[in-house]
Structure formats: C-alpha cells, structure tokens
Amino acid sequence: DTEVTQTPKHLVMGMTNKKSLKCEQHMGHRAMYWYKQKAKKPPELMFVYSYEKLSINESVPSRFSPECPNSSLLNLHLHALQPEDSALYLCASSQSGRAFSDTQYFGPGTRLTVL
Amino acid sequence: GEDVEQSLFLSVREGDSSVINCTYTDSSSTYLYWYKQEPGAGLQLLTYIFSNMDMKQDQRLTVLLNKKDKHLSLRIADTQTGDSAIYFCAEREGNTGKLIFGQGTTLQVKP
Numbered sequence: 001d002t003e004v005t006q007t008p009k010h011l012v013m014g015m016t017n018k019k020s021l022k023c024e025q026h027m028g029h030r031a032m033y034w035y036k037q038k039a040k041k042p043p044e045l046m047f048v049y050s051y052e053k054l055s056i057n058e059s060v061p062s063r064f065s066p067e068c069p070n071s072s073l074l075n076l077h078l079h080a081l082q083p084e085d086s087a088l089y090l091c092a093s094s095q096s097g098r099a100f101s102d103t104q105y106f107g108p109g110t111r112l113t114v115l
Numbered sequence: 116g117e118d119v120e121q122s123l124f125l126s127v128r129e130g131d132s133s134v135i136n137c138t139y140t141d142s143s144s145t146y147l148y149w150y151k152q153e154p155g156a157g158l159q160l161l162t163y164i165f166s167n168m169d170m171k172q173d174q175r176l177t178v179l180l181n182k183k184d185k186h187l188s189l190r191i192a193d194t195q196t197g198d199s200a201i202y203f204c205a206e207r208e209g210n211t212g213k214l215i216f217g218q219g220t221t222l223q224v225k226p
Contacts, residue, residue: 006157042203042216043158090157100212103146106158 003027004107006091012113015081021110023074023091030097032074033104034066035090043090043106049074051097081114088112117141121204121217128225133194135202135220137187143209147180149189150203152219158203161189191222199224 004025013019023032031050035043048056049068063085065077074091088109094102119139127133139147145166150158164171164178164187171178177190191198204217 004157040201040219042205042219045213088157092158100207100214103148103160103163104214105160106150108157111155 004091004093004105006089006107006110008110009108010111010113012115013078013081014115015083017081018077018079020078021076021089021091021112023076023107024072025093025105025107026072027093027095027105028071029093029095029105030071031094031099031102032068033092033094033099034074034076035092035106037088037090037109039088047076048099050099055099078112081112083114086112086114117206117208117215119204119206119215119217121202121220123218124221124223126223126225127194129194129196131194133189133191133198133222133224135189135191135204135222137189137204137217139185139187139204139206139215141206141208141215142185144206145209145212146207147178147187148203148205148207148214149176149178150205152201152203154200161202194222194224196224196226198222 034046037043047066052068067075090109091107092104094104096102148163149161175192179188201219203219205214
C-alpha cells in the first residue's frame, strides 16, 4: 500500500480566513513533504519533515505554517493568504527519515482557491 | 542549479507506442523517476531507474537511460486513452537528494 491521503479535496477561502490542510499516511514513512503546484507547472518544494521535525523550509512566507503532530500526520495551516497562493497543494512521504533518501509517494492534492 | 528538460507536448493514436524524452544535467544523480499526473489529480509514481542501469521494463512501460548523454526516455507500448496525462521526469539530485522536476510532457492520445 503506497497511499497518501489528503483532505479536503477542494478548499475556497477568503484572504482573512484561517484554514488547514491535512495529509495522512499509514506506510510507516518517516519523512513528509509539502509541495505547491501551479497549473501546467511542476511541483515546488515548500517544507520537509524528518522524524516529525521540520528539516527544510524553502523560504516559504509565514502565512503558511506546517505542523507534524505525529509520524502519520502532516498539517498545513493557512492564514491571511493572497490570491496568488491559489494552487494545488501536494503532500508526499518517503520511507527513510533522512529527507530525500528514498522514493517519494504523493497524495491526490488539495485544490486551494483564495478569493 | 541542476536542470531537467522535457518536450511539452506529444500526440499519438491509440494503439501506437509513445516515447517521452527527458534530459538532465546532474551527473551525480542517483535515481530518475517518471510520475504521471491526470487532470485534477496528484502525482502517481509510474516507475524509476537507478543510475547504474540502462533499461527497466515494467509491463507496458520501458525506461531507457543513456548516462553518457544524460538522456532518459519512457516508452509506453499500446498507448490507451487512459494514458492521456502529464508525465513528469524527475532526477534525485546527487548532493541533496531533492527531486528536480522537468516541466512535464502532456500526452494526448487520440482514438
């Protein structure tokens, strides 16, 4: 089983709202990733968690706040977003806790629209 | 920085073979991947090849790697309409292990 699940599938929010994206995997993977993908473009790395600790932040604005409550769950908290933040947000996981040392498996994504 | 390039579009007839090409620059890449993305969906891992291999076959998929020319290809035999998607080539960068994606090739399969 190589399944990564993400909720919600779609999210529409205003610029003053606070919302959260959720990602879950039950493969025992110890590294988890958030990517942002604009239409017709490849994914761009945002954050990496290794053994539930934030190991990489690719200079992402503070209006995006990641959280890893346990080894199976990864959240992305959103606050005061801009319309240009509208995109597909993808979660991925890989087996080893050492980031980028294994194949990454992606979830289906959350389509975010900021009004 | 490292770079991965792909052609943007490929159109084939159902039943034909499709060949999607990719070039990369990092000579220390360890693994090279092909991901498939259907409209509105996430990235599905199709296959991958270790950098010391020349070829890998998995059912209808054949991956060829020419390490000297830093050229990777994905051949899909007997292409079906369900194969219509964007295909991303990605290399695992040798130094950091980060995935470096190409721009993606849109495969259109005509009935």
